[in-house]
Amino acid sequence: MPIFSASQLGSALAAFIVLTPAGVGSTDTPPPFTSATEAYRQGVTALNTGRTESALPALEYAAGHGVLGAQLKLARIYAEDGAVPKDESKAFRYYQRIADQYADVPASSPIAQYVGEAFCALGQYYVEGIAELPLRADPAYGAGLLRHAGAYFGDAEAQYQLGRLYLTGTGVEKNPGIAANWLTMAARKQHASAQALLGEMLWSGEGVGQQQAQGLALLMLAQENARKTREEANWIAETYDRTIAIADRVTVRQAEAMLPRLGGSQRTATATGLPSAPSAVRAGTITRQPLLSARPEPRLGPVDLGPPPPMGMSVGFGTPSTSIGGLQ
Structure with missing residues (x-):
């Protein structure tokens, strides 16, 4: 991890405190908005009408006054390259603020999914690093953040990203069994990329x-979900096309019969150009196969097992667990 001088660290931490001056300048100057809530409403209205740049001042004001929705929208705006140029350093800071402020919320909280999203995004940034901050890549710490997002908050994207890390051994010890378990958790939430990657694993063994x-059933389902959400649709479609091209008729029929139980639509002869599965297949060997049988996510509360890393992270994570859901 990088070592910061006192002045550098002070500058980095100051960047997290925000954006809208409070108590600075003439006391006669009225605030730009009547309230943080009103600023958020104006910002959202501007976003909904396609005026992203016009929305930024209002959202920044609301975010600076602790409005979670504004912080999240700004993080998402800067995380993607859209109407506003992509700026990972700004996205990181907004996600950082959310994680610092709401790390202790219970998993049952209405805002838990948004806090989980923040931890997931931070985990990915730590895995890859951000040159502009600078934030050196620390895959092991990033995996810890992703594990927290996936296990405690149940974030499907974090579970998918963890599966990828365990497949490649990035930041964690390589373990396809643990990878499959995390991917299964995400696949059960209809995460298209997790379904496709897990389907590939099951197809090839x-x-x-x-x-x-x-495996083929999961690829079929991933293709359906990717079309709905536009989630990495190209590689999922290519993987599906490559697999269906070499699948035999019996396997295709069995996969079609599994789809409804996995959350997909019932396939017909029109969908594949093959006769639909006979009732003996639908009710026979298929129903005896376990479908997405990962054990429940482990529940890990916020922990503080050591000194925080640079950039002001207030929640630490210890040594990665060696087993997830009973898989070694």
């Missing part, structure tokens, strides 16, 4: 027991 029908 890479690190898991080979189950080609279930």
Whole structure:
């Protein structure tokens, strides 16, 4: 991790405190908005009418006064390259603020999903690093943040990203079994990329027991969900096309029969150009195969197991767990 001088650290921390001056300048100068809530409403209205740049001052004011929705919208705006140029350093700071302020919320809280999103984003930034801050890549710490987002907050994207890390051994010890378990958790939430990656593993038997029908069914489902959400649709479609091209008729029928139980639509002969599965197949061997049988997510509360890393992170994470859901 980088070592900051006192002045550098002070500058970095000051950047997190925000954006809208409070108590600075003439006391006769009226605030730009009547309230943080009103500023947020104006910012959202501008966003909804396609005026992203016009929305920024209002959202920044609201974010500076602690409005979670404004902080989240700004983080998302700067995380993507859209109407406003992508700026990962700004996105990181807004996600950082959310994680610092709301790290202790219970997983049952209405805002838990948004806090989980922040931890997931921070985890990915730590895995890859951000040159502009500078934030050196620390995959092990990033994996800890992703694990917290996936286990405590149940964030599907974090579970998917953890699966990828365990497949490649990035920041964690390589373990396809643990990867499959995290991917299963995300796949059960209809995360298209997790379904596709897990489907590939089951089709090929890479690190898991080979189950080609279930793997193909997951690829079918991933393709459906990717079309709905536009989530990385190209690589999912290419993976599906490559697999369906070599699948035999029986496997295709079995996969079609599994789809409704996995949350997909019932496939017909029109969908694949093949006859639909006979009732003997639908009610026979298929129903005896486990479908997305990962154990429940472990519940890990906010922990503080050591000194925080640079950039002011207030929640620490210890040594990664060696087992998830009973898989070694």
